[in-house]
Amino acid sequence: MRLTRVGLAVLAVVGLLMVGASIQAQGTATPKELGGAYTFKQGGWTYVHLEGTPHEIGFQHGYLLKDEIEDNLQVYRVEAEHMYHSNWAFFREAGKTVLWPKVEPEYRAELQGIVDGMRARGAGSNGAEGSVDLWDIMALNGEEEIADYYLPMVNAKEHKVNPPQATAPGRCSALIATGSATKDGKIVIAHSNWSPYAEGERWTVAYDIVPEHGQRIMMDGTPGVITSQDDFGINASGLMITETTLPQTVGFDVKGIPEFVRSRKAMQYATSIAEYAAIMRKGNNGGYANSWLIGDRKTGEIGYLEMGFKHTPLTVKKDGYFVSANFPSDPLVMRDDTPGFDPKDMSSTMNARHVTAEAFVKKHYGKLDTALAEAYLSDHWDSFEKKVDADKRSLCGHEENSPEGEKAWGNPPYSPGGSVTGKVADADMAAKMSFIARAGHPCGEDFLAASFLAKHPEFGWEKPILHDMKAGPWTAFHAGEAAPKDDLVVAKR
Ligand SMILES: [Zn+2]
16 A cells, blocks of 8 residues: 555654544653654564654653553563573663662653653553553663673672673674765775674664754664664764674673663764764763674764773774674773683684775775665675674674574574664655664564474573564664654565
């Protein structure tokens, strides 16, 4: 069915009227808070438009994505026990006592808004199963930094054995290029999220956020979290932002500002690479330490910010590229912040993907565009085995095919994880607040849970949360998009 803009507007109004009716029926909120918010599904993604005050943005988020947030919470509750040998109560407590005191009022209001929106839609509030409160949402937002940075510090203090997976992991493959490296001389950016599939198959929200203050944001994300967290986004001032995780980072400052607050704030308020770095550095708590790739389409400059705990070097250039695949580059970061990282182990996914990434960019230097960026994310070369093999070492990761696991991250053999989405954009798309995204593996392969679990019963604990992760088409999204349009779907390659 092809709908006109007017037809879509009518549908949107009808939808909002229906939403308003259900709110009034429950008598717990006013339709006013929903403002002009809306959501729709396309290409395996859930598009969400949010606008207004911090509380309104949160309320709309919680209201429109209530079911998705409850489902997402369940994933992390299960992982808290099985991956981190902890429990959700620990995460809630850390969210409340460690992170919340450093969350500034704007984001406190947005987080509370998520809870209020979920409750207005029928979520329980009495602490029983199925209910949600602020500390659930705080734990969800802070999950990365609690699990892999705060928990290991607590375990060390209490002389407890730290579970292998409570370690700063490697996540994601990325690229940013400009000047003589690209086809049109302007910036091209690419990112694949690399996560456990149970997390990643849900990390498929395209957020269009129009905040009361700061820049409009178009970013990907996961339900219930106020920052992109796998970190791919564009803001209205012209910044193009992504990252990959620094592996095996140590150090966490309980007095610092949570990473999820700094990264959201940077995407919302920074108008230059320098401002972006300044916001990330201020109050650095060491949590979820990343190598940031930042482009400024206004100047054509690209930046590489290695956000370690002790060292945070920034390199900016007008010509060339940066690739990133969970390897530190700066010698001081390597020495002091990622002491477990071994740059000589070419069998590790971090170094193997580094080799492939460099080779890909050198081969296509001067021709890089969004089509080649998609090819980069979809690449299956294993530089250690020296053959095509979709596994833990390919830029498009398929860890479930690797019999040795990635020991540095504590991942056992055949872990169901790897690349879970791909996103690309060029400077002209960024000017229109647009990017092209694929849900699932960037290469287009499907992951099927039942056949995997039958072959690998050791991951049976994931059965309640691990679903099929089917790849969608490469699909363009832009800010202010009202609903699906035929011409937005880019042909499946
Ligand atoms: Zn693949």
